[in-house]
Amino acid sequence: MNGAESLVRTLLASGVDVCLANPGTSEMHFVSALDRVAGMRCVLGLFEGVVSGAADGYARMAGKPAATLFHCGPGLANGIANLHNAKRARVPLVNIIGDQATYHKPLHPPLAADTEALAATVSQWVRTAARVEDVGTEAAAAVAAARAAPGSIASLILPSDVSWNEGGAIASPLAIAPAEHIVEAAIAEAAALLRSGEPTLLLLGGAALSGRALLDAARIATLPNVKLMAENFNARVERGGDRPFVPRIPYPIDAALAALAGVRNVILIGARDPVAFFAYPGKPGRLLPDSAVVHDLATPADDVGDALARLADAVGVGPYAPAPQAPTPDVPGGAVTPEAVAAALAALLPEGAIVADEGLTFGFALYPNTGNAAPHDWLQLMGGAIGNGPPLATGAALGAPGRRVINVQGDGSALYTIQALWTQARERLDVTTIIFANRRYEILFDELKNVGAAAGAASRALFDIADPAIDWRALATSFGVESARAETMKEFTDLFGVANRWRGPFLIELVVP
């Protein structure tokens, strides 16, 4: 058995059975092994940013890692922006990076690059398989590293000669390091604070925003003066139906500071002490008031669910009682506004939908105004590297078959990784892409205002994408995706209804102001 085959068989033995790939010559033996070994679903991305972003979306929904397959350092580099996002999402992910043969790389052939250095920028675990005998054990170690709580990026670099040499051995799955339990004293201290009646914010992140953990958090928030809030950006929030609504810290700096002004006590549960997305002259980097007392109860790597269950028991609250929901709004007509689109989503989101949100400026209003929709999951861009939404939606659909994925998407950011549409068509994935077409990088015009400057010729040349306007229907057609265009709320809601029942991908260009 060669190294490549030992790798494929070890990945399968460790439960990794989806491979998102953009292979090249140095991966030929790996691909050939995939031909011989049954059980791995191979999904092609036309660009590596699609591969890495889809692996992120897959992991968020499937709860386990996919493998990626990249071609040498430059191929990996194309995937780095979405690996950065995936790392910030704390998902498990295993990169397989084919590379030059060990004896050939010193000759500095054209595609030779510092693959380890590139991988290290977005991975908690990086190894180069130096000997064919070790490929299996390295692969098992990579999967275990990726799956250790809360989830990590593991990158295994496979030189082509190590891949083709004979002598590979399948390795058994390794034990996964469990999440840390929180010591009783910390639980008791937090419980005392919560019971004291002191105004206290439970700031939730990571695993605290789904499943039983979320309901336990809501139980605790029935105590007087206790409130829930989620981090600015969250990998996956379960919401809608009778689940609790958890507001998020807003993105714009002034709104974020206002949302947290006056906070006196904070208990972090799977969340970090919140910081501004960027620095701005004269504004603080930390978002909490300096006077706030911060209790770091459970980090994202800890057993957040266990901590919340024990905390809820310790404060002595009853079982979760669904709060009465605001009625679902009527489907709105009239002009296209963020609030109207949010109302339409709230009214029409199909049960079990997955929203992949890279809506940026136009999308800011969506999350706050859709808590009363049917039960759904909400996935965000986690690392700020735009071009995440279409790949993320693609991967979410792969990871949760049978659920409709709704990608709410800014037009500028969509264009970084728009090749994802092709993979959606190729795999017949049930993804609806809603492009908010304002034909500019609105967020940059906003940021320029923050700088105190009016937009001049250079700014307009760099922020405005109306000349020429992207023809979104043609773009969808080019990649084999059905599409339509809406300029009014009536058109949008009609099309959204159609898209929800569509088999396979569908793109709606929504012209927004």
Next chain:
Amino acid sequence: MNGAESLVRTLLASGVDVCLANPGTSEMHFVSALDRVAGMRCVLGLFEGVVSGAADGYARMAGKPAATLFHCGPGLANGIANLHNAKRARVPLVNIIGDQATYHKPLHPPLAADTEALAATVSQWVRTAARVEDVGTEAAAAVAAARAAPGSIASLILPSDVSWNEGGAIASPLAIAPAEHIVEAAIAEAAALLRSGEPTLLLLGGAALSGRALLDAARIATLPNVKLMAENFNARVERGGDRPFVPRIPYPIDAALAALAGVRNVILIGARDPVAFFAYPGKPGRLLPDSAVVHDLATPADDVGDALARLADAVGVGPYAPAPQAPTPDVPGGAVTPEAVAAALAALLPEGAIVADEGLTFGFALYPNTGNAAPHDWLQLMGGAIGNGPPLATGAALGAPGRRVINVQGDGSALYTIQALWTQARERLDVTTIIFANRRYEILFDELKNVGAAAGAASRALFDIADPAIDWRALATSFGVESARAETMKEFTDLFGVANRWRGPFLIELVVP
């Protein structure tokens, strides 16, 4: 003056007056400075790989660096593949990378990344401007580093607070380190070999393939038993008209070995000891026979033109006499084959055309069969990271206004950076893109055969892009580019003639077997 303005003014003072950009929030002060300072042409790419590839093409034709503008580490990462190619092309290029404020980065905001580590993988010179007073001098140093022979990638990281702080100072241009002259003894030794009548190959690279240097090389090759050859990949070859035809080392390993079999003496002039693109089991990594004697006369960093001029004088050859060219072929009809397309290009290439060649498998026949075309330049993918052609063509058009750029382009590789079409439309660039649509990664099917394997289900899923087929006309339309489709040579030659007279970009989908 703030740091950003001192940077813009210093770049202009150093002769850098084109900025290829994909900015974000941390670059707002730089963009605002561009609004206030006249003289910098700002060109937007919808994706960073377009920016970096266009900067490469610009430098190859303009002979001086453009500035790029990237947003933080992940934005830079998106540009790395084409920076890798640019580094292998040895072009001068200055990256400006906006980053988190110095005091904010330790808080680990979402977009924080190891920007220096990413830059170091593709740069000979990397610095982070730590103080506003130093921004001007760092910028001048970056330009000088980029312009040192033969050309380097310089990356200047600009934290946002260093950009917005007051106290910037414009720096004067620094002296550019000249290329090294070759010592007389080495010239004499090479001359003696050339005059000896021993069979000798002059292997040319870099600056040896254009201008006076190329003609001097051709003069030397009039000696008995002396032959010229170029490296496998060349950043810019001036050819056609009455210029000498220099064959290249072929890409496929067996053809490359065959082309160099029996070589006894090699003089490297701006070229490296040639190596295989990839390692293959049982085949050598170096392409020259072990028995060949290699004389490393001039490295790419040396003054190659001076070396060739002195060498030609030393061997005592006469002035350059244009070799009689093969007649330009008739415009071919019939079936679409690589040779027929080459003949059509040879017959119809407009004088002064620039060919940006990422034609890959279908394109292998083009260079060898177009030496008798009208005078033109030929630019290749230098680092093997595919997705180079459309951006390279875009930049070449920016760097050589008034000349038609012909991008001969494989379909699979075009899809990595196809957003370049939009910049071509935006800037009304005279670029003709010819997509060789075979709807598969043909090179990988070839490589799989080299592995000795037949393509199974996984290989076909990962190498075949026919389901769904890309609709190239729709894709061109989506980005504002006129297009047409050809299925026969007659259709192709008619369309190519139209495209050559078109104002602005034009895309031809050529359906190939």
